[in-house]
Amino acid sequence: MGGYPKLPYNAQTKVIEFKSIKTFSNIDKKTIYDRTMEWLALTFGSLTSVLNYSNLDNGKIIVKGWFEVYYKIDVETFWTSKKEKANSVKCNFTYILQ
Numbered sequence: 001m002g003g004y005p006k007l008p009y010n011a012q013t014k015v016i017e018f019k020s021i022k023t024f025s026n027i028d029k030k031t032i033y034d035r036t037m038e039w040l041a042l043t044f045g046s047l048t049s050v051l052n053y054s055n056l057d058n059g060k061i062i063v064k065g066w067f068e069v070y071y072k073i074d075v076e077t078f079w080t081s082k083k084e085k086a087n088s089v090k091c092n093f094t095y096i097l098q
Helices: 029-044
Strands: 051-055 060-076 082-097
Antiparallel strands (some): 060 082
16 A cells, blocks of 8 residues: 555566575574574564475575555445455565575
8 A cells, every 4th residue: 555666577477576695704504594594483473384495404495475465446336436445465475595
C-alpha cells in the first residue's frame, strides 16, 4: 500500500532476483556461518519451518518461506457501485547464503 519500489524482475524466469556479494576476509567461515544462523533464527523465529539446507563444510544455507503483500483494489459491488477493498497475495522466497 502506498506504492511499490522498483524491483529487479527477471522477465525470462518471471521472478524477482536480488543478488548481493559480501566478503569478510578477517572473519573465519565458522564465525560467519554461526552469525548467519543466529540472524536467521532472530528473523524467522523457529528455523524448522524455513531451513531447507545447512552445511558448514561448504558454507551454504538455504532458507525458503513466504510472506503476504497487502494492496488495495477497487471492486464493483452488486449495484455497480465501486468500493475499495484490501487484498493480499502470498509471495514465496528463497535465500541462498554461501
